[in-house]
Amino acid sequence: MITFTDLVAGYGRAGDILRGVGFTAVESAITCIVGPNGAGKSTVLKACSGLLRPRGGRILLGGDEIGGLSPAAILKRGVVQVPQHHGLFPALSVRENVMLGAYVNRHERERNRRRYEEICALYPLIADRASDKAASLSGGQRRTVEFARALMLRPRVVLLDEPTLGLDPKASAQLADSVTTLNQEGVTVLMVEQNVRFGLTLADHAVVMEGGRVLHTGNADDLLADPEMAQLFFGATPKGQVAS
Numbered sequence: 207m208i209t210f211t212d213l214v215a216g217y218g219r220a221g222d223i224l225r226g227v228g229f230t231a232v233e234s235a236i237t238c239i240v241g242p243n244g245a246g247k248s249t250v251l252k253a254c255s256g257l258l259r260p261r262g263g264r265i266l267l268g269g270d271e272i273g274g275l276s277p278a279a280i281l282k283r284g285v286v287q288v289p290q291h292h293g294l295f296p297a298l299s300v301r302e303n304v305m306l307g308a309y310v311n312r313h314e315r316e317r318n319r320r321r322y323e324e325i326c327a328l329y330p331l332i333a334d335r336a337s338d339k340a341a342s343l344s345g346g347q348r349r350t351v352e353f354a355r356a357l358m359l360r361p362r363v364v365l366l367d368e369p370t371l372g373l374d375p376k377a378s379a380q381l382a383d384s385v386t387t388l389n390q391e392g393v394t395v396l397m398v399e400q401n402v403r404f405g406l407t408l409a410d411h412a413v414v415m416e417g418g419r420v421l422h423t424g425n426a427d428d429l430l431a432d433p434e435m436a437q438l439f440f441g442a443t444p445k446g447q448v449a450s
């Protein structure tokens with residue numbers, strides 16, 4: 207699990223964006239951060255992956271401090287961010303794209319080959335389309351390849367920033383399957399999603415952020431069913447009810 211405590215972070219000389227963020231991304235569960243634009247959701251992920259050095263507070267992976275480590279050091283500890291958009295090399299095959307996920311360990315050929323076989327079993331699409339160029343895939347299929355690539359290093363934690371952005375409903379459903387598969391492998395997932403209903407339906411735990419702070423943490427289904435939250439996010443009635 208990853209625990210954020212009193213996390214303070216910001217950009218350049220500007221003031222702090224995160225002003226004391228605290229929550230836990232529970233081990234082997236899916237946690238989704240929701241909140242309005244500019245709330246600081248992406249900034250939390252950037253601090254977690256090492257792209258942004260925290261100004262204060264702690265980020266503990268298991269019991270180990272990872273806040274302030276380099277992106278490479280954090281990756282080595284098993285925290286992987288799945289990149290969004292243009293994450294694949296279109297002229298390379300699906301297999302080559304997936305194998306690039308193990309680039310830092312590229313000399314462990316036998317281990318990588320075995321891992322690739324496991325991933326093919328998890329995501330049949332990879333085996334089916336192994337020698338096709340990534341450019342020939344649909345948007346949803348590309349996202350699956352990005353997930354497969356992230357899994358090559360056997361991550362403990364996967365970070366996802368707005369994974370459904372630009373996807374149609376069919377591709378979003380495929381993406382949901384990919385996330386569930388990741389999770390069934392025991393991976394801890396911390397995601398940000400602008401599609402609140404999609405994110406909370408997929409997630410076990412929810413974190414609501416606004417203005418660089420955490421407003422609420424709790425069970426994702428409960429949050430989805432909470433009329434106040436429905437009002438806040440959808441300006442409407444909760445899931446399952448028809449607005450009159």
Ligand SMILES: Nc1ncnc2c1ncn2[C@@H]1O[C@H](COP(=O)(O)OP(=O)(O)O)[C@@H](O)[C@H]1O
Pocket residue numbers: 217220223241242243244245246247248249250
């Ligand atoms: N690279 C950056 N440089 C300066 N300010 C930034 C940068 N990235 C984000 N911000 C600012 O930080 C705040 C939070 O951004 P972000 O974490 O991206 O919000 P969210 O993902 O919740 O929409 C916003 O006010 C945004 O303008």
Ligand SMILES: [Mg+2]
Pocket residue numbers: 247248249367398
């Ligand atoms: Mg964002």
